[in-house]
Amino acid sequence: MRYKTTNDSPAPDLRGIADHSWHTRGSCHGMDPARADKLFFHTPRDHQAVAEAKRTCATCPVKKDCFNYAVDNQVRYGIWGGLTDKERQPWLANLSKRLDYDRVRAAFQGRDVHLSTAERSTVIHHAYLRGWSPERVAYLLSADLDWIRDLMREAAHVIEDRDRYWGLDEADDAGGERPKDDESTISDGPRRLQTHALIASLGKAA
Structure with missing residues (x-):
């Protein structure tokens, strides 16, 4: 079965791959490069820099865009969107399975x-x-x-393949419940015939 519909939904609020216009609206824009490197690309044990960087990201108007950029481009270092590289690992690990x-x-x-x-x-x-x-x-x-x-x-x-078996279960259910197998109605005639034929063949072989 095929359906052709018209999509009149509003445009999603997503930026294109080449759209970097959000950079100029970030809270970190215009920061001294040396200070930005110290805060957002800190050493592993510099917890004070991590805390200060997260405070800066907390009020950033483009925090979501920053996070999406880091995940889409699989950036595995630094703080992006208020999350460290370790905190972004779950999103990076399941990036191929994402369905938005x-x-x-x-x-x-x-x-x-x-x-x-x-x-x-x-x-x-x-x-x-x-x-x-x-x-x-x-x-x-x-x-x-x-x-x-x-x-x-x-x-x-x-x-x-989906369309080939579409509705078969419903058709079977519409026909009523299937009768349960009753031991009294099961015929074992073919089983006897097979047994007698087997015995006869064994007797001839003997």
């Missing part, structure tokens, strides 16, 4: 946003359901055409 539908919707609206493996797979599946061509999807994701063709072929197999 705001990013999926933004991608369909032409925004150049970072997509995880799960989000890109969702985009491919929805594009196939919408009847998009591989060339259009490749242009949308700025990806290799042959690679997109392979992904859309895999998506087609997955969706066809």
Whole structure:
């Protein structure tokens, strides 16, 4: 079954990959480079610098953008978005499994946003359901055409397998409950025939 719908939802509040305009609105913007390095790229045991950096990030208006940038680019050092590198590890470890539908919707609206493996797979599946061509999807994701063709072929197999068995369980349930096996109704005739045939063949062999 295929559905083609119109997406009239508002544009997600996500920045493109090349959009760094949020830098100038950060609380750390204009800070002396030596002081910024000491606070945000501190030594491992400099807890005082960590605390001061987090106080600076607490009131930053672009703290979320800073965090998203660090996670999307897998930055594994320094304080970004008010979190240290160790505190960002859970997000970095599960980055490929992240499924943010705001990013999926933004991608369909032409925004150049970072997509995880799960989000890109969702985009491919929805594009196939919408009847998009591989060339259009490749242009949308700025990806290799042959690679997109392979992904859309895999998506087609997955969706066809899903549609092939869609509703079979409901159809079986609609027909009523299946009768339970009763020992009195089970016929063991074929079992006897097989047994007699086996005995006869063994007798001939003897």
